[in-house]
Amino acid sequence: MDLSKRKFKDDFKKMLTEVYSMDITESELTEQFFTLGNLIRSYSSKNWSRTNQHYSEKKEKQVYYFSMEFLLGRMLKSNLLNLGILDTVRSALQDLGIDLEELVQIEPDPGLGNGGLGRLAACFIDSMATSEIPAHGNGIRFKYGLFKQKFVNGYQVELPENWLQNGNVWETRKMHAAVTVRFYGKVWLQQTDKGFLTPHYEGAQEVLAVPYDSAVIGYKNNVVNTLRLWSAELPPQDDISDYWAYIHQRNQIESISEVLYPDDSTYEGRLLRLKQEYFFVSAGIQSIIRHFKKMHLHMNHLAEKVAIHINDTHPALCVPELMRILLDEEHMDWEHAWNVTVNVMSYTNHTIMSEALEKWPIDMISSLLPRIYQVICEIDRRYTMKMGTLFEPAIIDRTQIIEGGHVKMAHLAIIGSHSINGVAQLHTTILKEKVLHDFFLVYPSKFNNKTNGITQRRWLMLANEPLRDLINRKIGNEWETMPTELKMLKAFRDDNETLLELARIKHLNKERFADYVQETMGLAINPDAIFDVQIKRLHAYKRQLMNLLHILSLYFKLKDNPAADIQPRVFIFGAKAAPSYTYAKQIIKLINTVAELINNDSSIENKLKIVFVENYGVSLAEKIIPAADVSEQISLASKEASGTSNMKLMLNGAITLATLDGANVEIKEHVGSENIVIFGLREEEVYQYYHDGSYHSRSYYENNPVLHRVLDALIDGTIPGVVAEGHSIFDSLVQYGDEYFVLRDFDAYVAAQERIDSLYRDMLKWQRMALINIAGAGIFSSDYTVQQYANQIWDVSSNAHLK
Incomplete structure (x- = not known):
C-alpha cells in the first residue's frame, strides 16, 4: 500500500486519541502497541472485505486448511512487511520518539503449536495469501496454548502462558457465525415419510463454537485471507436454577479450548484431546457448509467449490463429520455423500512414529461422539466389504479403520481422502514402501510427495x-x-x-x-x-x-x-x-x-x-x-x-x-x-537392523573407550545431581537396546x-x-510448496486478481 510518513503519523495520533483519549506524550508502550495494531487492522480491512467479496462473487473454489496447530509468532512486523510499509512505519515512529522494536516486545508470542507442524501451518497460510490462493486456516483459539517452559534446578516445569491476558489485537469475534457442536447422549435413526434416515439425539451436551477471525495478509498483493480459530463456550441459558452447577458446566466446556495437547497420560486427558479434535472439525465444517449454501448450488457440487485439507491426523474426523452433515442434514444417499467427501478431503501425513499415528478406544469415541461412531463403523464396513473382493484378507485386516478395540485415525483419513502426501521425498518413499505399504497397494494413485517449505519473509526478510x-x-x-x-x-x-x-x-x-x-x-x-x-x-x-x-x-x-x-x-x-x-x-x-x-x-x-x-x-x-x-x-x-x-x-x-x-x-x-x-x-541400513535384529548397543559401550568414558560419566558421579536421570539414560542406551542407534552413529x-x-x-x-x-x-520456500498443493491436490487456481 502507498503510505507516506506524514499520513501514518497523522493516522497514528488520531487512532491513539480515539482508542485511549490521550496523546503520545501520555502514552506508554502497551497503548502504543495496541494503537499500531488497530491501525494496521484498519489499513488491511478494506482488502480483507474485498478479498472475501471477490471469492463470493466469483464463486471461487476455496481451501480450508484444518490444523490443530498454528504457530504464528508475533504478527506486528510480519503484517507491516506484507503491507509494504515496514520501513515507512519504523521511520515515522522514530520521528515520534517510539522504537518499533520495543513495541514488538509487547506482543505475546502465542504458543499455539509444538514445533514444525504448527510452524508449517503458519508458513502455509502466509504463502497461500501471498500466492493469491483462496485459502483459509481453521483451528482452535487456545487460551493457554502449549505451556510456558521454565527450568527449575535443571528440570522442565510447565506453567500456563496466558497469551490472551491483554487481548489479541489481530482478531475479530464473529458471534453471528457461531455454531453448535454436540457431544455425548444417545442417537437413533428414524425413517421419515420420504425415506430419509433422520437422527434423533437425546441427552446430548451442546457446546457453542464461537469463531475469532484474523487477517492473513499476502505480501504486497492486496489479498487478505482468514485464519479462523474457534473458542468453546456454554450456550446462552434463559433459566439458571443452580448457579454452581452452571459454573461447573461452563468451566467444563471452556476447557475444550483452553490448553493445546492436554496431558495424555490419563483417560481424562485423552478424552479432552478427542473433544478438541471433534470440536474444531465440526465447527469448521458446519461453517463451510453454511457458506457453500449461499452459492445456491447442489451439494453434489461441493468438491468443485471446497477443498478441505487434513494436516496430520488430528483433524481426521473431518471425514465422518462431513458424511454426517451430508447424510443427516442434506439427506444425500450414502454413495453420493461418500463420493463428495472423498473428493473434498486430502490428507498430509507428517510422521511414521507409531505414537503419533493416533488411535482412539472404541468406547471413548462411541460414548463421546455416538453419531460419528456410527458413521465410522459404516465407512469401515463398506471399505472392508468392497476391498475384500479385490485384495487378500491380510491386507484388509491391516488397513481397516476399526481394529483391536481402537479407531485408527490415519486409516480413516486415508480411506476418506483423494490424496495422501508425505512431506519429503524420503518420507513419502518410506510411507509407500513400508509404513503405509498396504494402503499404497490399495490406493497407489492417491499417494504423492510435497516437500515442506518455509516462508523466507519471516525467516530472512524479518x-x-x-x-x-x-x-x-x-x-x-x-x-x-x-x-x-x-x-x-x-x-x-x-x-x-x-x-x-x-x-x-x-x-x-x-x-x-x-x-x-x-x-x-x-x-x-x-x-x-x-x-x-x-x-x-x-x-x-x-x-x-x-x-x-x-x-x-x-x-x-x-x-x-x-x-x-x-x-x-x-x-x-x-x-x-x-x-x-x-x-x-x-x-x-x-x-x-x-x-x-x-x-x-x-x-x-x-x-x-x-x-x-x-x-x-x-x-x-x-x-x-x-x-x-x-x-x-x-x-x-x-x-x-x-x-x-x-x-x-x-x-x-x-x-x-x-x-x-x-x-x-x-x-x-x-x-x-x-x-x-x-x-x-x-535409511536402508536402519531397516536392515530392524529386519535381522543384529544391533547390540552394549558392544559399542564395551569396545569404544571414548564412548565408555562418556557413558560412565552418567552414572559414576562425574556429573553431579543426575543420579536417577543418568542411570535411566545409561540403561536406555546400554541395557535396553538403544532404540535410536545413538551409540552406533x-x-x-x-x-x-x-x-x-x-x-x-x-x-x-x-x-x-x-x-x-x-x-x-x-x-524450499513454502510459496512453491503451496502452489504444488493448489495445482496437484486442491485443484484451485491462484487467480484472485486483486492487485
Missing part, C-alpha cells in the same frame, strides 16, 4: 535484515517473490568482498544473540566461537542426546589436555518436552546439569559453553537462527518426516550437519555434498564434528559454503 539488505544489493529484490532467484548469489561465491560481508553480518547476529544470553541468563558467550545449534522438539529420535554425548567427549578431551587444539564452541539448545514424556524431560535435566558443570569450569578456558534457552518458540528462533554457524539435523535416518528448521538455518547461512533423513536428502542435492556435512546410518558423528572444526578454520571457505546454502534455499 529475522535477518542485514542479510536481506546484502542480498538486495547483490542481486536485487526479485527473490522476495521468486525465492529461487536466490541462486543468483552463486555468482559471488569467489568474491571475497561479498564473503567478508557475509562473515561480518553473521558475527553481528552472533553478538546480538550473545547480548540476549548475557541479559537473560547471565552467561557470557564468545561470538568468535562456533555457534552450534539444535532447536526442535525434544524427542529421543531427534537425538539431542547424541549431541550431548559429543559435548562431553570434547569436555573430557580438554580436561585431559587443556591445550588441545579445539575450536571454541557454543552449543545452543532450544526444546520443549511433552509434559508426560518422562525420558525427554530426563534428557533436558541432563543437558542443563552438564551445562552447569561445563559453563563454570574455568580450567577449559571458555572453549566450551552450553546455552539451553527457556521456552523456545518462534521469537527466540528469530534470534537464534541468524546467529547459527552449524545446523544440527541429526535424527536417526527414516524418523524425521521433513524437518523445517534445516531450511530456516540454511537460508541464514548455517552449514547443515545431518543424517540423510527427511529433507536433508534434498538439501544435499541442492547444495552439493561439499557444502553439507553428512554422517551416520542410511556416535563415531561417525564425532568425525563429522571434527570436519566442522576443520572447515571453520578456513574463514573464506566456510563463508563460501554458507553463501551456497543461502543460494540453494529458495527452492
